[in-house]
Amino acid sequence: MKTMPISKAFTLIEPGPVVLITTNDGEKNNIMTISWTMVMDFSPRFAITTGYWNYSYNALRNSKECVIAIPTVDLIDQVVGVGTCSGADTDKLEKFGLTPLKAKQVAAPLIKECLANIECKVIDIVEKHNIIVLEGVEAYFDKFREEKRTIHAIGDGTFIVDGDKLDRREMMRSKLPEGV
Amino acid sequence: MKTMPISKAFTLIEPGPVVLITTNDGEKNNIMTISWTMVMDFSPRFAITTGYWNYSYNALRNSKECVIAIPTVDLIDQVVGVGTCSGADTDKLEKFGLTPLKAKQVAAPLIKECLANIECKVIDIVEKHNIIVLEGVEAYFDKFREEKRTIHAIGDGTFIVDGDKLDRREMMRSKLPEGV
Numbered sequence A, B: 001m002k003t004m005p006i007s008k009a010f011t012l013i014e015p016g017p018v019v020l021i022t023t024n025d026g027e028k029n030n031i032m033t034i035s036w037t038m039v040m041d042f043s044p045r046f047a048i049t050t051g052y053w054n055y056s057y058n059a060l061r062n063s064k065e066c067v068i069a070i071p072t073v074d075l076i077d078q079v080v081g082v083g084t085c086s087g088a089d090t091d092k093l094e095k096f097g098l099t100p101l102k103a104k105q106v107a108a109p110l111i112k113e114c115l116a117n118i119e120c121k122v123i124d125i126v127e128k129h130n131i132i133v134l135e136g137v138e139a140y141f142d143k144f145r146e147e148k149r150t151i152h153a154i155g156d157g158t159f160i161v162d163g164d165k166l167d168r169r170e171m172m173r174s175k176l177p178e179g180v
Helices: A056-063 A073-083 A169-175 B056-063 B073-083 B169-175
Strands: A002-004 A019-024 A029-034 A037-039 A045-049 A065-070 A116-126 A131-141 A151-153 A158-167 B002-004 B019-024 B029-034 B037-039 B045-049 B065-070 B116-126 B131-141 B151-153 B158-167
Touching: A019 A056, A029 A056, A029 A073, A037 B045, A045 A116, A045 B037, A045 B045, A056 A065, A056 A116, A065 A131, A073 A151, A073 A158, A073 B169, A169 B073, B019 B056, B029 B056, B029 B073, B045 B116, B056 B065, B056 B116, B065 B131, B073 B151, B073 B158
Parallel strands: none
Antiparallel strands: A002 B131, A019 A029, A019 A065, A037 A045, A037 B037, A045 A131, A065 A116, A116 A131, A131 B002, A151 A158, A158 B158, B019 B029, B019 B065, B037 B045, B045 B131, B065 B116, B116 B131, B151 B158
């Protein structure tokens, strides 16, 4: 087995689904693309890595709320577009034709075009590591959406699309929480 | 858009690649399956969620080292098997026919059958959130391995296999660090 540069090792880990995160700073909505996310246990608690370098960070920090919106492969160019410009000088929702919908428990909007949306409260910020801990409070899934394949950022400008689904429920039965 | 139970919202976020994490407690090797991982910035720094409920946790905590091994779809039954028994009473490497290889900078073993391996040092434990922060120090990739598709746990006993790859390097050029 050959070595590879340690600087590229993150490309092996990253392929979780790319998500969009919306915020509202009290005046306007904003949206960012992020793939540095982690599920925390069998719970609606999620970690994301972000910091002052992101324009959305102040809104997240001050409002203590956001929405995680899950896009699918047909939205890839909007997802990349959102990730390569800044809310500081752009109304990204308008620019990329993404429709904000009113959420129930947070001021940040849901994204109509996405497969799923999760309203979240910021419950902690681990400043030392730029980790924001979120607690999901409402979740939405568009079961009538035809395209359901999510995309996974490799981190080098390429993306993997969901392929086949394999079922190992029986083998995992003992580890799964009730109702999942 | 319809709501879904918040208790299942994690299944929307989780689909990062399932990984195996090996440890060595000074006496013996152990291995666990985990999909609660997060890339932290464009860096070889990774977060994982784990805690005292995992037999590997003490070895991670005391040795401050581990290896993240990236399995592919042909290893799914070993991956699920490793995830559904405990190192407390089982030599899981032997039971599942996984071959330990000597690492360079850590006592925990690489896994020969995996597509890639990353030697890691534990650089912090955020006890409050059961987050362990790892710094990758050596990475390996088996480019001669024919099967390269990784698997993404949904969290409900099903897994998504890597599908098509899409290239958006040109669009993302401005955001990518040099050499990635």
